[in-house]
Amino acid sequence: MKIATFNINGVKARIQALTDWLAAAGADVVVLQEIKSVDEGFPREHFEDLGWTVETHGQKGFNGVAILSRLPLEDVARGLPGDEADEQARYIEATVIDSIPVRIAGLYLPNGNPAPGPKYDYKLAWMERLRLRGAELLASEMPVVMLGDFNIIPEPRDAARPQAWVDDALFLPESRAAFRRILHQGWTDAVRIRDPWATRGPFTFWDYQAGAWSRDDGIRIDHLLLSPQAADLLIETGIDKEARAGEKPSDHVPVWVRLAA
DNA sequence: ATGGTAGGTTACCTA
Numbered sequence: 001m002k003i004a005t006f007n008i009n010g011v012k013a014r015i016q017a018l019t020d021w022l023a024a025a026g027a028d029v030v031v032l033q034e035i036k037s038v039d040e041g042f043p044r045e046h047f048e049d050l051g052w053t054v055e056t057h058g059q060k061g062f063n064g065v066a067i068l069s070r071l072p073l074e075d076v077a078r079g080l081p082g083d084e085a086d087e088q089a090r091y092i093e094a095t096v097i098d099s100i101p102v103r104i105a106g107l108y109l110p111n112g113n114p115a116p117g118p119k120y121d122y123k124l125a126w127m128e129r130l131r132l133r134g135a136e137l138l139a140s141e142m143p144v145v146m147l148g149d150f151n152i153i154p155e156p157r158d159a160a161r162p163q164a165w166v167d168d169a170l171f172l173p174e175s176r177a178a179f180r181r182i183l184h185q186g187w188t189d190a191v192r193i194r195d196p197w198a199t200r201g202p203f204t205f206w207d208y209q210a211g212a213w214s215r216d217d218g219i220r221i222d223h224l225l226l227s228p229q230a231a232d233l234l235i236e237t238g239i240d241k242e243a244r245a246g247e248k249p250s251d252h253v254p255v256w257v258r259l260a261a
Numbered sequence: 262a263t264g265g266t267a268g269g270t271t272a273c274c275t276a
Contacts, residue, residue, distance in 0.1 A: 009276085010268050034276085036269060061269055062276090111276060151276095207276090208266040251267080251276085 001071070001098050001261045002026060004240075005106065005147040005222055007033040007205075007252035011066070014250055015043055021243055022050070027256060028070045029096050031106030033149045035064035042066065059089040065106050065148070072097040080107070082129035090126070100143060100261035102230065105133070107148035112169030120169050123151070127178040134182050143230035143261060146187065149252065150223045152179040154189070157200055158220035170221060187225035190257045194237045202239050205252045213244055222255045233259040 004027040008014040011032065022030070035042060039058045047054050047068055057078040058064035067073065073094040080091035090108040095101050107130065112123030137144045153171040156162035165171035183189060191202065203218025212218065226234060236258040243253045 013268060034268090062274080113276080210265050212266095248267095 001028050001096065001102060002256055002258045003029045003096075003102070003104065003145050003147065003224070004254045004256035005031050005033070005149070005224060006254040007108070007149040007222060007250060009034050009036070009250040009252065011035040011037050011042060013248065015046065017243070017246055017248055017250070019046075019050070020246070021240065021254060022052075022068070025240065025254065025256070028098075029104060030068045030254075031092070031104065031148055032066040032068065033064075033106070033108035034062075035066050036062060037064055055092060055094060057089045057092045059087070063108055064089045065092045065108050067092055067094050067104065067106055069094070069096060074101075080126065080129050081133055083125070086126075098261050100233070102259065102261050103137060103140065103142045103144040105137060105144065105146040107146065107150070109148070109150045109152065111151050112175065115167070115169040115172055123169060124174065124178055127175075127182065131178075131182045131185070134185050134187070138186050138227055141229060142227070143233055143259065144227035145224055145230050145257065145259075147224040147255075149221060150179065151221055152176065152223070153219050153221060154179055154192075154223075157198065158203075160200070160203065160215075160217045160219070165219070170219070183225065186228055188228075188231040188234070190224040190226050190231075190234060190237045191220070191239065191255060202241075204239060204255050206244055208251050222252055224255060224257050226257070230259060233261050235260055
């Protein structure tokens with residue numbers, strides 16, 4: 001089972017780029033972030049006609065997440081538990097039915113800038129809710145993949161120019177500590193273990209501004225965290241970097257794992 | 262130190 005995450009930065013603006021990548025990538029399950037669409041506005045039929053099951057959790061203008069799957073989905077849940085007043089659409093879960101069922105948690109973690117401030121407080125509170133949900137998912141002892149745009153640069157080597165991020169909510173010590181608190185529950189950072197001694201990169205995001213792509217001024221903020229039962233099934237990990245060089249690209253590229261499930 | 266780009270929305274906001 002090949003499982004991918006892709007922050008597409010607007011599903012309607014990216015419909016061709018996304019369709020082309022889906023045809024080439026051979027993924028079974030794709031979680032999307034920043035669909036920037038309400039559920040009724042998502043081009044559901046376009047993807048259903050191509051053979052995908054579509055589950056969305058959208059909102060007007062910003063944010064919004066979705067799951068596209070070639071395999072059956074069960075027990076779809078929308079929204080991160082822990083705050084009934086939170087109206088931002090950033091989280092969706094489903095169980096993918098294959099030889100071994102896999103629980104998928106797709107997320108778009110708050111950016112948090114500017115920090116300090118209310119947006120940063122929201123980011124940290126959201127991460128604490130994610131930690132609590134993460135503990136429940138691990139307790140299920142299912143294979144679980146928690147994946148998406150975490151808006152976290154875990155370490156200096158995850159940025160081409162770490163010094164440019166020292167005051168940014170993606171890289172502040174408190175943000176990175178909150179990420180480690182989740183990771184150290186027992187998750188495996190699938191991309192990092194592929195090349196544990198790398199001193200620079202790999203990256204998953206290059207800003208549109210200031211020629212970041214042409215200068216390879218990237219950061220790694222899109223992550224796939226595997227529960228122990230999922231890590232035991234891990235075959236392969238990849239970053240589809242060439243997507244950043246295509247027509248009308250997202251500023252993020254797809255990141256994926258292949259599991260023996 | 263600044264400004265650079267992109268998408269969605271409705272005159273700015275988010276990233």
